[in-house]
Amino acid sequence: MNHATRARRALLATVLLAGGLLLGQTVTAPVAEAATSRTCNVNRLHQQARDERDRAAQLKRLGAREEARRAAARADALDRQARQCARADEVVAPPFGR
Structure with a gap:
């Protein structure tokens, strides 16, 4: 049971990390695009x-x-x-x- 709890926590942490990275990419993509075109x-x-x-x-x-x-x-x-x-x-x- 302890092993299953650790596996769930690891899976949850992985999902949250991947979701955060995905959300971060979608939020910063327009900003990065605007920054490169501005002089x-x-x-x-x-x-x-x-x-x-x-x-x-x-x-x-x-x-x-x-x-x-x-x-x-x-x-x-x-x-x-x-x-x-x-x-x-x-x-x-x-x-x-x-």
Whole structure:
């Protein structure tokens, strides 16, 4: 009897695991498909970085040094993201089978 209980538990665990994997695949499939077709808008990122740099300069002129530092850091992050996106678009290999 103990052996049958262990077998049922193992079977139940296997079924739950397989069901969870199947459910996970169906939920993430559209997300993965959307993520592969989406690219960054590098020009928009550069424009946002320029806007943040202008804002940082204005804040610095007004004497808000800490806020200016944060705005400059956001501008640096946007520039870095734009460079990464541009590099990813250049380096990306075509999908296998195409």
